[in-house]
Amino acid sequence: MGDNYEKLFNFLGSWFPDMDFEGLTDEEVVKEYKKTIGSIELNDVITEGQDVGKKIDDYWKIISKETNLYFNDPNEALLWLKSIIKLLKKDLN
Helix, strand or coil: CCHHHHHHHHHHHHHCCCHHHHCCCHHHHHHHHHHHCCHHHHHHHHHHHHHHHHCHHHHHHHHHHHHCCCCCCHHHHHHHHHHHHHHHHCCCC
16 A cells, blocks of 8 residues: 555545545545644655655555545546645645
8 A cells, every 4th residue: 555655644544534424625624634733744744645646646546545535537636635735734834
């Protein structure tokens, strides 16, 4: 799996699978996640997300599985991942 990106995939797998059941948006999920972690972990998740984005053809199905979200193709997964990274970066100094 995404062993080289443990923090990213832990975040995705822990925070996104139940969002539909809870009626949460991506922004709400990320906002809650950011309340629970420190800046070092946040930066690690962002960096890992950016790296995975560069290799999206290898990881898009893993992202789909971990998040319980359906993507039609790698490009759709990349657009979603980029939106999550943007939310993670929001309000960083």
